[in-house]
Amino acid sequence: MWKVALLLIFTLLTVPVVCFYYDEPLTALQENALCTLLWLYGTASFLCFVLSTITKNYSQVDKLWSIMPIPYLWIMVHYGSYDPRLILMAVLVTIWGFRLSFNFARRGGYSLKFWTGEEDYRWSILQAKPEFAQNWKWVLFNFLFISFYQMGLVLLTTLPAIRVLGIHTPIGLFDIVLAIVILLLIFVEFLSDQQQYNYQTEKYRQIESGNVEPYYRIGFVHTGLWAWMRHPNYMAEQAIWIVFYFYSVIATGHWINWTITGGLLLVLLFKGSSDFSEAISAEKYPEYKKYQKTVGRFLPLKGKFRR
Secondary structure (H helix, E strand, O other), rough: HHHHHHHHHHHHHHHHHHHHHOOOOOOHHHHHHHHHHHHHHHHHHHHHHHHHHOOOHHHHHHHHHHHOOOHHHHHHHHHHOOHHHHHHHHHHHHHHHHHHHHHHHOOOOOOOOOOOOOOOHHHHHHHOOOOOOOHHHHHHHHHHHHHHHHHHHHHHHHHHEEEEEEEEOOOHHHHHHHHHHHHHHHHHHHHHHHHHHHHHHHHHHHHHOOOHHHHHHHHOOHHHHHHHHHHHHHHHHHHHHHHHHHHHHHHHHOOOOOOOOHHHHHHHHHHHHHHHHHHHHHHHHHHHHHHHOEEEEEOOOOOOOOO
């Protein structure tokens, strides 16, 4: 995990510098909007760190992952004098955010005591590793990676809207095409999350009843979209923000600009996250290694899983 974290931080520091060389400098309007977003980001990240340290629940960032992009986008809409392209981008992000928040909420992620709620099981497994035997290392990891890095990534994925800010060109066909693609990807993400939710809910119900059918005894969802990809929800999530980046391409006319950093870092994060999750699943479920060999991770390139 330390190697993944260092790679992500290296990418965060180098990619924007390289892309800036090929990109135009920010305008005064864009700089002002970015400063406002950075203040909001810094406040949210610090609160996540403080609350997670006090409560020992390290999923504080998870609670905000689907929420923070919404105010980020609408702040940029306000700075952009309610430009139609920015409004379209903000609407798409709002739809994405409400859907993902709903999925997180039904799994117990939120609580009236907002600092509590279900914690991602992977944090306790990671914290128990020998690398974090000394508590100060975990505190530092929580501060740098869990709180500030992950919240920074949430901000970075929304920043293609910064490059759109102040560029008042009419919405065209490509804007509509991108919107349709993003909505389709949101539906794919919804469908895959729903299939996983249905499977896990029924699996645990049968475990409690003491009568588990063979289909659920395998332990992990392996039909529907999951028969073709091991992480269809992760695929859709990454693709949404990669497609979102192309709004900055339409507005500026430049294929490469520094806001591509968010999409690149998201891909790296999901690679590391899925590696960790799959290592745990391979230990828990005997058939998971066969599933890994048969089914592609993010793309349906290998074939369909059959027991």
